[in-house]
Amino acid sequence: MAKKNKKNSPASENGDLPTNEEKKKEEPKKPYKRTYKRRAKPQYKPPSQLSFPQFLKLYPNDDTCLEVVFDMRYPPDENGLRLCTKCQKRTIHIRLIARKCYRCRNCRHHVYPLAGTVMEGSNTMLVVWFYAMYQFSICKNGISAKELQRALGVTYKTAWSIGIKIREALSAVDKDGMLFSGTVELDEALIGGKVRGGKRGWGAENKTCLFGIKERGGRVKVIAVNNRERETLFPLIKLHVEEGSKINTDEFKVYHTLNNEGYTHDTVVHSDYQWSKGETHTNSIEGYWSNLKKSILGTHTYVSPKHMQKYLCEFDFRHNNRNDLIFNQILKKVYGTPYNISVINTSANFSPKHK
Numbered sequence: 001m002a003k004k005n006k007k008n009s010p011a012s013e014n015g016d017l018p019t020n021e022e023k024k025k026e027e028p029k030k031p032y033k034r035t036y037k038r039r040a041k042p043q044y045k046p047p048s049q050l051s052f053p054q055f056l057k058l059y060p061n062d063d064t065c066l067e068v069v070f071d072m073r074y075p076p077d078e079n080g081l082r083l084c085t086k087c088q089k090r091t092i093h094i095r096l097i098a099r100k101c102y103r104c105r106n107c108r109h110h111v112y113p114l115a116g117t118v119m120e121g122s123n124t125m126l127v128v129w130f131y132a133m134y135q136f137s138i139c140k141n142g143i144s145a146k147e148l149q150r151a152l153g154v155t156y157k158t159a160w161s162i163g164i165k166i167r168e169a170l171s172a173v174d175k176d177g178m179l180f181s182g183t184v185e186l187d188e189a190l191i192g193g194k195v196r197g198g199k200r201g202w203g204a205e206n207k208t209c210l211f212g213i214k215e216r217g218g219r220v221k222v223i224a225v226n227n228r229e230r231e232t233l234f235p236l237i238k239l240h241v242e243e244g245s246k247i248n249t250d251e252f253k254v255y256h257t258l259n260n261e262g263y264t265h266d267t268v269v270h271s272d273y274q275w276s277k278g279e280t281h282t283n284s285i286e287g288y289w290s291n292l293k294k295s296i297l298g299t300h301t302y303v304s305p306k307h308m309q310k311y312l313c314e315f316d317f318r319h320n321n322r323n324d325l326i327f328n329q330i331l332k333k334v335y336g337t338p339y340n341i342s343v344i345n346t347s348a349n350f351s352p353k354h355k
């Protein structure tokens with residue numbers, strides 16, 4: 001009852017604070033005003049992969065696919081004229097329906113857009129090749145030959161061959177050959193191993209040794225190597241990392257002379273449970289190892305050391321082009337670089353012990 005009395009009685013009489021009702025009466029109503037800030041619109045980020053309807057619309061049949069390849073390899077000018085490789089004149093090229101080729105209207109020279117690419121001499125439909133590349137672009141953990149076989153409706157042998165040829169094209173060395181710069185993390189890892197038992201870890205004989213170079217917030221490059229000795233790793237570092245870059249590694253003793261080679265070297269001591277020291281850490285490359293091993297184990301289960309580098313290049317390619325439309329990047333790589341097995345990006349001295 002006492003509480004009720006307090007509420008009902010005016011504040012001035014009792015000397016108490018004014019109640020909410022009295023406050024409402026005294027204060028004139030303020031016009032409604034938005035007090036919070038409007039959230040900034042998120043920047044539009046184009047999707048990194050094509051949806052299936054988009055793919056169907058862009059590449060519906062063999063003729064369209066051939067035209068896409070022709071445009072990429074022999075780009076037309078504003079008037080639709082292309083430079084003929086034989087008569088060196090800009091002319092119209094006419095499609096010959098019976099063959100996968102175009103004819104120069106001036107000198108009647110035949111141009112085969114697929115010549116010199118991974119698809120040269122292939123009897124598989126071009127749209128099937130495009131669909132295989134599309135599968136490569138949408139599967140973030142890679143795609144196995146068995147999965148390709150079911151998706152494409154071809155034999156296992158064809159599916160395996162298509163997969164490995166696309167991987168070989170993705171492994172081709174970039175023409176620009178940009179070096180890694182800024183803060184670069186280096187690390188080694190072991191992968192694979194078919195034989196059970198025996199020594200574990202670095203003493204194991206049936207595992208493949210990988211050497212990883214990762215630019216902080218940027219690209220990655222993984223190379224299959226014979227061992228992790230100075231003679232093996234230092235030429236690769238000099239080949240791929242720009243002089244003057246900051247290099248972060250773990251406490252592995254081989255890296256200790258990097259300061260004498262024109263790099264600024266800093267380490268974190270993993271054996272002392274030290275994972276980062278200010279901005280010095282190797283967490284980016286460690287994270288990449290984790291993803292790579294899960295992808296290979298989950299998708300391929302086992303990759304032979306003989307073909308390991310192609311698979312590594314495929315995952316590097318997917319990581320390095322994560323912000324672009326990856327299908328277009330695959331097309332560029334497959335048709336932009338002439339197909340030549342000698343340009344595959346392996347370490348020159350890698351010789352797999354177990355095949």
Ligand SMILES: [Zn+2]
Nearest residue numbers: 084087104107
């Ligand atoms: Zn011509």
